[in-house]
Amino acid sequence: xxxxxxxxxxxxxxxxxxxxxxxxxxxxxxxxxxxxxxxxxxxxxxxxxxxxxxxxxxxxxxxxxxxxxxxxxxxxxxxxxxxxxxxxxxxxxxxxxxxxxxxxxxxxxxxxxxxxxxxxxxxxxxxxxxxxxxxxxxxxxxxxxxxxxxxxxxxxxxxxxxxxxxxxxxxxxxxxxxxxxxxxxxxxxxxxxxxxxxx
Numbered sequence: 001x002x003x004x005x006x007x008x009x010x011x012x013x014x015x016x017x018x019x020x021x022x023x024x025x026x027x028x029x030x031x032x033x034x035x036x037x038x039x040x041x042x043x044x045x046x047x048x049x050x051x052x053x054x055x056x057x058x059x060x061x062x063x064x065x066x067x068x069x070x071x072x073x074x075x076x077x078x079x080x081x082x083x084x085x086x087x088x089x090x091x092x093x094x095x096x097x098x099x100x101x102x103x104x105x106x107x108x109x110x111x112x113x114x115x116x117x118x119x120x121x122x123x124x125x126x127x128x129x130x131x132x133x134x135x136x137x138x139x140x141x142x143x144x145x146x147x148x149x150x151x152x153x154x155x156x157x158x159x160x161x162x163x164x165x166x167x168x169x170x171x172x173x174x175x176x177x178x179x180x181x182x183x184x185x186x187x188x189x190x191x192x193x194x195x196x197x198x199x
Contacts, residue, residue: 019165
């Protein structure tokens, strides 16, 4: 009976959605972490009241005759295969990622109807060019894009929202498959440096 419960818990964890919800409106940017039904605000962070602390004088740094050593780069030919594997991982990751909600509302301001009409057309053209690019790289489930005109205002405003999630099971499957490939490539590089087989 206990193993059935364990399997049930693992199955629930595998379908647990994890992600980020971002929004921009008149209050500024808001970013929340999504973990199933729980949402935790990441930005803006809550400010903690700091107690007055005594100011400590900084000690002068001891001068040394030699400057700090700069880190040396690794072999470029060793790095290229790892880059290819990382790009493949990112390509697989984007298809596992889900954009559950994508909202954009642009309210354009201006008192000149001709200028506003031109800008209105440009805004829709820009959105029309942007959406096919996003749809080629992301899975978007629900979208709501609007462009409006406001002749009574002198400030153009925008409301944007995007909720992105991926299940824990998908993250683990990607990590296992691509992580194993990256580790295998890394050990090949180590073996080659020790005089073993070539890549």
